[in-house]
Amino acid sequence: MNRRGFLKLAATGAVGASIVELESCKSPQGNAAGKNAAPDRVEIASTCDMCLNKCSLIAVVEKGVVKKLNPNPLNPKSRGMLCARGNAGIQQLHDPARIKRPMIRTGERGEGRWKSVSWDEALDYTAQKLAAVKDKYGPEGTLWSSSEGFQEEFFRNLSQAFGSPNTVRHPTLCLASVNLAYSLTYGTVPGFDVQNARYIIMSGANRLESFITPDTMALVDATTARKAKLVYLDPRFTKTASKADEWFPIRPGTDAAFILAMLNVIISENRYNKDFVSTYCYGFEQLAEHVKQYSPDWAAEETQIPAKDIQHIAREFADAAPRAIYYAGRRSSWSTDDFAMRRAQAILNAIVGSWDRLGGMVPAAKIELGELLYLPWDDPKASRVDELDKNFPLAAKNDGVYLKLRENVLAGKPYPIKAWMVYKQDPVNGIPEQEKTLQMLRQMDFVAVIDVQMSDTAWYADVILPESTYLERLDPIEMQAGIRPVVLLRQPVVKPLHDTKPCLEIVQGLAKRLGLSDYFDYTMEKWVAEQAKTLPMELPLEYLKKHGVYSPPEFPKYGMTLTHDHRFITKSGKIDLYSERLKDAGYDPLPVYHAPSKIPDGQFRVVLGRHAFYTHANNTNYPWLNSFSPENTLWLHPKPAHTLGISSGDTVEVASSVGVIKLKATVTPKIRPDCVFLQHGFGKRSSWQRLATSGGSDAEILETAWDKVSGGAAMHETMVKVRRV
Numbered sequence: 001m002n003r004r005g006f007l008k009l010a011a012t013g014a015v016g017a018s019i020v021e022l023e024s025c026k027s028p029q030g031n032a033a034g035k036n037a038a039p040d041r042v043e044i045a046s047t048c049d050m051c052l053n054k055c056s057l058i059a060v061v062e063k064g065v066v067k068k069l070n071p072n073p074l075n076p077k078s079r080g081m082l083c084a085r086g087n088a089g090i091q092q093l094h095d096p097a098r099i100k101r102p103m104i105r106t107g108e109r110g111e112g113r114w115k116s117v118s119w120d121e122a123l124d125y126t127a128q129k130l131a132a133v134k135d136k137y138g139p140e141g142t143l144w145s146s147s148e149g150f151q152e153e154f155f156r157n158l159s160q161a162f163g164s165p166n167t168v169r170h171p172t173l174c175l176a177s178v179n180l181a182y183s184l185t186y187g188t189v190p191g192f193d194v195q196n197a198r199y200i201i202m203s204g205a206n207r208l209e210s211f212i213t214p215d216t217m218a219l220v221d222a223t224t225a226r227k228a229k230l231v232y233l234d235p236r237f238t239k240t241a242s243k244a245d246e247w248f249p250i251r252p253g254t255d256a257a258f259i260l261a262m263l264n265v266i267i268s269e270n271r272y273n274k275d276f277v278s279t280y281c282y283g284f285e286q287l288a289e290h291v292k293q294y295s296p297d298w299a300a301e302e303t304q305i306p307a308k309d310i311q312h313i314a315r316e317f318a319d320a321a322p323r324a325i326y327y328a329g330r331r332s333s334w335s336t337d338d339f340a341m342r343r344a345q346a347i348l349n350a351i352v353g354s355w356d357r358l359g360g361m362v363p364a365a366k367i368e369l370g371e372l373l374y375l376p377w378d379d380p381k382a383s384r385v386d387e388l389d390k391n392f393p394l395a396a397k398n399d400g401v402y403l404k405l406r407e408n409v410l411a412g413k414p415y416p417i418k419a420w421m422v423y424k425q426d427p428v429n430g431i432p433e434q435e436k437t438l439q440m441l442r443q444m445d446f447v448a449v450i451d452v453q454m455s456d457t458a459w460y461a462d463v464i465l466p467e468s469t470y471l472e473r474l475d476p477i478e479m480q481a482g483i484r485p486v487v488l489l490r491q492p493v494v495k496p497l498h499d500t501k502p503c504l505e506i507v508q509g510l511a512k513r514l515g516l517s518d519y520f521d522y523t524m525e526k527w528v529a530e531q532a533k534t535l536p537m538e539l540p541l542e543y544l545k546k547h548g549v550y551s552p553p554e555f556p557k558y559g560m561t562l563t564h565d566h567r568f569i570t571k572s573g574k575i576d577l578y579s580e581r582l583k584d585a586g587y588d589p590l591p592v593y594h595a596p597s598k599i600p601d602g603q604f605r606v607v608l609g610r611h612a613f614y615t616h617a618n619n620t621n622y623p624w625l626n627s628f629s630p631e632n633t634l635w636l637h638p639k640p641a642h643t644l645g646i647s648s649g650d651t652v653e654v655a656s657s658v659g660v661i662k663l664k665a666t667v668t669p670k671i672r673p674d675c676v677f678l679q680h681g682f683g684k685r686s687s688w689q690r691l692a693t694s695g696g697s698d699a700e701i702l703e704t705a706w707d708k709v710s711g712g713a714a715m716h717e718t719m720v721k722v723r724r725v
């Protein structure tokens with residue numbers, strides 16, 4: 001189907017969605033997903049898995065074939081929305097390049113030669129290899145890496161039952177610095193009430209071009225109706241910038257200076273919320289003293305944003321509070337001081353009292369789910385290979401720190417890692433300094449990948465264990481905490497089209513062969529039934545099967561923590577403006593500004609971004625989506641482009657200290673002259689991802705650098721030379 005046909009189909013889906021909405025409004029107890037279904041046509045409510053946002057969908061299935069995925073308007077988070085990627089979920093199901101059966105490598109790693117095998121053969125082979133590594137190096141000689149997914153828990157449980165301490169998840173390639181900064185300040189990671197805010201500041205949180213979250217829709221509402229003022233800081237003029245009231249092409253790595261100067265203005269002009277600060281915050285006096293050094297004039301030099309603008313934004317922000325938010329966003333770390341910037345944001349929101357109030361930050365509410373009891377395992381005997389206690393004492397233990405872990409594995413310290421199990425993750429294309437990831441793969445005795453598609457990491461595996469797609473499997477029920485918490489069911493809408501299995505069955509197959517069956521003695525159906533038991537309705541599982549989603553009507557709720565006896569889960573029991581916990585761990589208790597490294601003459605700083613059609617490095621090979629953006633290009637400002645003799649469409653070579661890529665140039669004034677930008681997810685090595693092999697992979701040129709406190713990969717620390725070829 002061509003792009004035009006796809007858009008037409010999406011438009012038809014939107015009409016269909018509004019009919020479903022009307023029907024469900026008339027009869028809330030009725031089956032919104034199947035009222036007039038013909039016998040050979042069913043509509044099944046389920047949950048999208050094309051990104052992490054988990055929107056609710058309704059699959060239209062005719063004679064066992066998925067014809068269309070429509071949005072399910074009963075989910076108050078995704079509302080009546082299923083984005084382009086969500087619509088293209090059908091292409092994941094029918095992808096000709098899907099991994100259709102288990103495979104064992106026959107050629108060299110990365111050569112792309114495989115033989116199809118039975119599940120017994122693949123699982124026997126994997127279990128034997130794992131057992132061999134365990135015999136020689138202990139269970140800690142195995143590494144288990146995974147990304148977020150409804151079945152990820154089973155994969156992690158297998159690693160722990162096996163006895164390995166070395167699980168590593170995606171947060172240090174994602175939100176680790178945000179999560180840690182807010183947890184240390186408030187004891188929790190809050191939601192942002194974008195829908196009701198009247199003043200929003202975003203530092204590079206390119207909400208309109210990344211995942212379509214409820215915040216994206218709220219931002220569209222708020223800015224379209226001009227209910228909220230949006231101030232946007234980004235070295236690029238993004239689509240979010242195009243909707244902003246004010247856009248500042250800030251010098252990358254200086255956002256903390258901007259925020260600290262805002263704190264300076266708000267405190268020195270007595271514009272902070274004194275009642276809120278004295279009742280709920282700890283360490284205001286130290287903060288006030290600390291930010292005296294960060295004047296707007298000083299910040300103007302650092303950020304290249306005029307001092308008068310910093311002042312007016314600070315004043316407007318304080319005046320609009322509590323319906324004013326400095327939005328944290330869903331971004332990876334940018335610099336080695338990213339944590340300090342996130343802490344400064346969290347503190348700024350606190351001192352104007354934008355906490356637990358309409359239009360401010362709101363603690364994420366939860367809904368309790370039942371839990372199936374299973375046999376517990378002993379804690380691993382060895383300590384983690386990334387030595388978190390020593391290197392990142394405050395980082396989340398089970399998530400690990402990816403880049404530090406890779407350094408230690410490459411050095412064989414403190415012990416060797418010889419087997420790597422990967423679930424739903426693509427470290428080869430997703431992590432800076434690809435050559436090091438490839439080296440890490442080369443030194444493994446064994447690599448197995450569980451995935452639905454031939455990722456770049458699968459391309460280098462010894463065994464591929466194909467997972468069924470989200471449209472073919474029953475997943476654990478998922479609770480999504482937030483301002484409006486929801487409970488979601490993902491159920492199969494068709495039977496598996498190929499010889500694939502859900503993750504739990506793959507885990508159970510391995511557990512059986514490794515003598516660990518007792519820990520996984522349950523079925524998915526049992527697991528799900530136990531989870532549903534706590535929901536407040538008769539026949540909760542039937543309810544979820546029918547509607548796909550449950551959302552308690554009493555939310556959003558504001559002010560639940562605004563009582564005098566409320567204790568925040570922080571060291572002081574209040575909102576920690578000054579953090580004793582950070583101090584105890586050897587870090588600055590208040591955010592301290594460190595200027596970013598200088599860009600050498602003739603070089604550029606690389607800035608990264610995502611695209612609303614793609615989820616990280618995924619989805620770039622699905623034709624419906626790829627047709628919108630078939631390759632990535634290097635954005636370059638006209639001034640340096642002129643000096644270098646580069647025009648749009650020219651092929652350029654981009655060289656950093658760790659790698660070289662070639663891709664086409666786009667010459668555009670929508671970027672600072674000292675930066676270049678490229679989109680993530682292209683330049684793939686796996687030739688099964690034919691459409692995504694074009695362009696260049698940022699993983700090849702990005703250097704290894706991490707945020708000092710959270711360990712999050714610092715994505716904007718790389719300088720490159722560019723030349724026309």
Ligand code: SF4
Nearest residue numbers: 048051054055083086
């Ligand atoms: S934002 Fe799009 S891809 Fe992500 S869950 Fe929602 S519909 Fe699916």
